[in-house]
Amino acid sequence: MMQTPLLLTQMMDRAEKYFPKKKVISRTESGVQSFTYKEIVERTRRLASALHQLGVQKGDKIGTLAWNHHRHLEAYFAVPCSGAVLHTINFRLSPEHIIYIINHAEDRFLLVDADLVPLLEKIKDKLRNVKGYIIMTDQEKVETSLSPVYFYEDLLTDGDPTYSFIEDLDENTPAGLCYTSATTGNPKGVIYSHRGIFLHSMALGLADTVGMSEKDIAMAVVPMFHVNAWGMPFASMWFGTTQVLPGPYFTPKLLAELIQEYKVTLTAGVPTIWLGLLKEIEENPYDLSSLRGVLCGGSAAPRSMIEAFEQKYNIPFLHAYGMTETSPMALISVSNSSQESLSMEERMDIKAKQGMLVPGLDMKIVGKDGEVKWDGKEMGELALRGPWIASEYYNDDRTGDAFRDGWLYTGDVVTIDEQGYIKIVDRTKDLIKSGGEWISSVDLENSLMAHEAVFEAAVVAIPHEQWQERPIACVVLKDGYQDSVCKETLMEFLRPQFAKWWLPDDILFMKEIPKTSVGKFLKRALRDQVKNHLNKV
Ligand code: ADP
Secondary structure, three states: OOOOOOOOHHHHHHHHHHOOOOEEEEEEOOEEEEEEHHHHHHHHHHHHHHHHHOOOOOOOEEEEEOOOOHHHHHHHHHOHHHOOEEEEOOOOOOHHHHHHHHHHHOEEEEEEEHHHHHHHHHHHHHOOOOOEEEEEOOOOOOOOOOOOEEEHHHHHHHOOOOOOOOOOOOOOOEEEEEEEOOOOOOOEEEEEEHHHHHHHHHHHOOOOOOOOOOOOEEEEOOOOOOHHHHOHHHHHHHHOOEEEEOOOOOOHHHHHHHHHHHOOOEEEEOHHHHHHHHHHHHHOOOOOOOOOEEEEOOOOOOHHHHHHHHHHOOOOEEEEEEOHHHOOEEEEEOOOHHHOOOOHHHHHHHHOOOEEEOOOOEEEEEEOOEEOOOOOOOOEEEEEEOOOOOOOOOOOOOHHHHEEOOEEEEEEEEEEOOOOOEEEEEEOOOOEEEOOEEEOHHHHHHHHHOOOOEEEEEEEEEEEOOOEEEEEEEEEEOOOOOOOOOHHHHHHHHHHHOOHHHOOOEEEEOOOOOEOOOOOEOHHHHHHHHHHHHHHO
16 A cells, blocks of 8 residues: 555645635634635645744744634644644643743744733743744734734735645654643643544544534534644544634633534533533523534543433533543544443443543553453553554653553543443542542542532542541532532432442532633642641531
8 A cells, every 4th residue: 555644734635625615613802703714724824834934944843822713723734734843832721831831842933812912921031942922813913022023914914825835744743742731740741743633533533433524513612722622623624624613711601602603513622611501501592403412521521411411402422531642532432233222321321431442542451450351340540552642741751650561551540341331430549549449539429410409529539547538529509509408418319329438428518619721620629628628627
């Protein structure tokens, strides 16, 4: 067979040739705008030529601090298709971490949204390699102390609409760079190659995964700074999928309106986004019947939420699992033909799992005595390998913590059932070790969130003299339940579902649960809050 390189340029070529009239709907600071793929590709060429003029060379890192919108999409292609590396920066990280990753990546230019300029102004003196800032905005001018500063639209006006992308790239050339929000220490960088992104995009198109296609109208709510918005912008461009990019400071109401207005068929985000949307659609009527899939990952989707989407609103739910290191799609829970005769309850049990390994990847689950049995009970750590799994952390001596013998050790403890459906029991560091046994914080959280009064629940371990660790639950109640629901109500609800020693020692009611920059429960901070609270009482 021919050894043709797998490059992102092919995705743009296809969009340009086959889908010039298909749309990218982009919400920015000034409202919703619509572009055709022909316009987007032309603007991408202009941007690439402008970067070339600014002296950007092969291998240079170009950082972005930006929301999901058309300019960010253009950078997604202009940068890697010129041989440079697109470094998407999570602007919700602490300033110290943002400084660390910009310096560690040695970013030469930063593309930044106007509203995020103040954030960069505060740290600009600490950035060692940045040669210039490019402001992405609809406004004519933005006052700033950043220097030298360029305006994105000015660069495009002067750019070359016929600019040719580099054709002789090796498929293993780095295309993207993203840092994981490490729970301790500095973030760790993961390089995505053209080949990795190409094959991951192809996997997104498989009928038994997400089945993305030209017919879809896709809205990635997951930020474009978080694992490439799970690869959706790449796959969308390639397949000619209409894209809706929700832009800055969106609310559940806005998301519901966008889905309704643009007849979005497929959307993707973390569970907190979908909990918010659910609350919105429970309170106000929308027509969301266009949705054929809500893709949810990043942390465990509560079963009660999946049930609400599927049974109450008839919206199919796709529960998936991945990490920054895995591009991210690694597991996905879609039903197969063997489930046709199952009851709704049984099917929901399966949907709530993280699912089967995506074709193209390889896995093993390592327990105390080697690989675990496929019995849905024995627990072990999930290890993965494959063409879109990273092989190291970028310039980082912590590589050996996770990458060993050709495998990525995910740090996630899982079980696998007879059918091969994997369930994430916990992160190794969040498992509660009580009296020599393990308690899954995720299972307790899911059960609590199934109670009608509970909006969110997170369970953490606190040290215990006799049992080593014990679970404490933290609960946010829905509005209107504060007077009628107490600790005992929820304990009674949990009792029939769990062995006695699994039950939390206490249930604390809170106004909100601390979250990470990407909307996951921040268990470290929560543990500190709980400990402080317990010391006081
Ligand atoms: P971080 O949270 O460290 O910034 P990632 O976003 O890469 O990094 O998160 C990856 C982790 O998120 C996984 O290792 C796993 O613990 C968790 N995760 C991802 N998807 C799911 C899911 N569907 N269910 C449970 N946990 C998940």
